Amino acid sequence: NLIVSQPDTGEQALEITEALVRSGAIDVIVVDSVAALVPKAEIDGEMGDSHVGLQARLMSQALRKLAGVISKSSTVCIFINQLREKVGIMFGNPETTPGGRALKFYASVRLDVRKIETLRNGTDIVGSKTRVKVVKNKVAPPFKEAEFDIIYGGGISREGCILDLAVNMDLVEKSGAWFSYKGQRIGQGRDNTRLFLKANPLIRDELDAKIRSLITAGGAVEADVSEDEGREEDILGLDL
Incomplete structure (x- = not known):
């Protein structure tokens, strides 16, 4: 069964997540997405108000509570995030993710998911070819890579x-x-x-x-290896 919840604030979303994990009634919880977890102070404030570090503090506090609860349950908690680009970066990977660094540290597995090709049937677009890199893994060897098709209306x-x-x-x-x-x-x-x-x-x-x-x-199974595979400084900058 699929249960969809659309909370009004980031605090609400994370409180619901904690309650569901504690209940033990849910096998998989997906938070979509970290970038959309807007703190209550930002929602109540005016357009243009500065809220530096507010979302990062929210995530850090929530993950401190969630980490212990999740470790004692059989629930898998998946956080989807978005990519942003740092301004003025001349060297290294300019990509970053909203929500601070806490999620990167607390996550057991981190996946970098990217569309690499559009699949067509004649002139019709039927899906996309997707590449997934395991950029962090506490339970198995990291830096593995896989490619698969996602067909619209049909899934993987x-x-x-x-x-x-x-x-x-x-x-x-x-x-x-x-x-x-x-x-x-x-x-x-x-x-x-x-x-x-x-x-x-x-x-x-x-x-x-x-x-x-x-x-x-x-x-042996051949695998396409991208040019930047193994560049740890680039790979570890992602948080998906």
Whole structure:
């Protein structure tokens, strides 16, 4: 079940989050977004009033309370944030996130999620290719990277992931725009091949099983590596 709450202030939102975590009745809580958590003083004030550091103090206080409560519960709390750019930065990563530094320190896992490509079917835009970097991880090795398709109205495309891995593992042959499996052409163009796998679950599941078998056996999977991968000073500046 999905429960949607739209509180009036940032304090209200974080109090609701704490209450839900304490209740133990919710498995996953998503706060969307940290940048939109407006302190009550800012809402009650006038346009143009200065409220330096108010949101950062709010987040720091809330996370001190939430950290202990979350650690004793089975609830996963996800904070979505937005990117901003620092003014006058000539060197290093100019990107930063609202809400201060507390969230970066308290988070167990931090993900940098970016759209890298628009997916089209002819002239129609059907989705986007997304890259996720694990920029912090307290429970597993960090700095891993994954790419997947998000199809509008359909969510994350399982078939797109299977196709990419199958090509990388030479289970599916790619020649020009054509994709072939067991010597038979299964589609022209990536999107058409993805739709073929969606329409033929037996072939999709067969490829899925082969991929899992190869990974379990230690088969190598190629990954596209961006130019700035490993530049820790850039990566750690993000908070998504």
